[in-house]
């Protein structure tokens with residue numbers, strides 16, 4: 348069914364199709380409409396789930412962990428201050444290997460207060476052990492949310508999954524979206540089965556301490572699961588393509604990079620205008636390309652470097668700054684000459700801005716540049 | 719048949735842990751699990767009981783149990799209860815949080831769970847300080863008690879009245895208890911287990927290490943706290959308060975305090991003052 352809906356609506360539609368049994372969430376702009384839709388679904392009987400009205404994000408994630416421990420599928424959503432308020436729980440949920448799916452509406456962090464989109468919230472939590480993916484449009488947000496359950500819950504992975512949508516630019520922009528049928532969704536998404544749950548026949552102790560003798564072993568296993576997730580992402584995308592006819596490209600989405608001399612690395616929905624500028628530049632004889640990162644974790648370092656290596660110069664454009672250093676995407680990529688910081692607190696990134704980045708790259712500029 | 723200490727389940731659900739000799743908190747956990755049985759899911763935040771009970775691979779609970787983040791006891795319990803209900807599992811979800819984990823950092827999540835009327839049994843084992851981190855003052859450290867963060871004068875504030883707070887939030891049942899009066903404690907747990915909604919039991923649980931008492935004095939001190947009227951045994955049920963017993967020897971209050979090293983900062987005047995706070 349085709350519908351004209353927002354990015355947030357698309358996430359809510361995907362969650363309804365995935366049918367989590369427990370939803371716990373706390374409101375924060377610009378995430379609110381996701382959890383409002385879900386509350387409507389639950390109250391109207393369109394989604395058979397427990398909706399827990401928690402008193403904070405800390406409790407939203409805690410309740411999601413508890414429900415996951417009880418062996419059921421869960422969902423929560425947050426943004427910005429809320430993500431940081433639950434920060435203590437993020438490595439906890441990941442270390443406990445609870446395959447929770449969470450939507451994060453990318454939003455600036457106070458101070459100064461600002462409700463608009465940048466990516467400092469989720470990028471500050473890159474090391475907490477979650478899979479982190481970034482959607483570009485509402486259709487991808489829906490598809491990514493469905494796939495998030497497939498990937499997170501897969502027994503080779505068992506790691507929580509954060510689906511990121513640019514605040515307002517994506518969460519509140521309306522687009523035509525293909526909403527799959529329940530039958531298709533059920534065909535795609537297996538039932539959630541796990542051993543990592545409360546079991547009265549074989550009781551277990553969870554969330555324990557592990558001293559120096561054992562600690563690294565748990566983290567290493569977690570890290571390896573994260574690496575294995577690359578394979579599971581590919582499987583999920585293949586199966587998704589077979590059932591829904593839409594094919595995604597794993598960790599990266601490379602546009603005209605094959606013969607590009609200048610490549611712009613991007614994250615999230617700014618990528619669309621970057622591709623438009625690339626097309627325009629190509630007409631003018633400049634061999635430009637765009638490399639959109641879809642997954643920040645697991646991180647496709649080798650593939651990124653292989654794509655950037657033949658180019659003359661590349662830049663990372665990101666809505667983030669790690670104060671005193673550079674943008675976090677840039678430092679992760681490691682192989683780009685220039686880091687462009689833009690879009691902070693929802694600032695516009697225009698086609699002219701993007702064009703100017705390519706011009707500066709051609710001129711041989713490098714280092715951290717503020718739009 | 720009603721449970722009593724005489725007919726408690728002989729199985730052990732919490733053993734082989736590393737609590738100090740004479741630990742009142744570990745007794746509170748052990749006894750409660752004997753009342754609630756194998757289908758209890760024990761939820762413990764950071765604190766002494768989780769620190770002594772879950773050292774991989776030496777895991778001390780024989781029922782399903784987990785450590786939660788310090789502030790998250792009640793909210794994790796809520797999620798577990800909802801998930802188990804979805805699975806059609808009948809179980810008791812029981813929390814064991816310290817005084818700090820309950821009255822301070824976990825108070826918000828606790829209030830949320832009470833507000834939702836979640837079907838949980840929350841037990842606060844109160845040793846009147848942050849013991850696991852080395853005896854620092856909590857919101858339930860009593861007036862005059864020395865801790866490592868009230869090292870000279872002792873706490874200048876009185877304990878928060880957690881029972882009143884919990885009742886005001888709308889709990890189904892709230893009761894205070896003492897590890898010195900186990901029959902009363904197990905009766906209250908059994909009562910809580912039979913009720914729907916949010917149940918709260920606050921059990922005073924002396925800590926020899928933090929209180930400056932001998933390891934064989936735990937039970938005696940826990941009884942005495944009730945007898946001298948420092949710790950009142952109360953119940954809140956159907957919107958009504960019930961006082962379980964009157965202090966049997968209020969005249970021994972000062973003697974009770976001076977037996978405990980932690981009250982050594984109190985001079986004669988201050989000791990008199992404790993009668994009023």
Ligand SMILES: Cc1ncc(C[n+]2csc(CCOP(=O)(O)OP(=O)(O)O)c2C)c(N)n1
Nearest residue numbers: 764765766788816817818819847848849850
């Ligand atoms: C967010 C957070 N802050 C601080 C701590 C450190 N911490 C762990 S246990 C504890 C004290 C617990 O005190 P209480 O709840 O009274 O339990 P007790 O140790 O006395 O049994 C503290 C402060 C922590 N684990 N998490």
Ligand code: SF4
Nearest residue numbers: 737738741766925927
């Ligand atoms: S310090 Fe106190 S509360 Fe902690 S284990 Fe020892 S006796 Fe028990």
Ligand SMILES: [Mg+2]
Nearest residue numbers: 816817847849
């Ligand atoms: Mg304590």
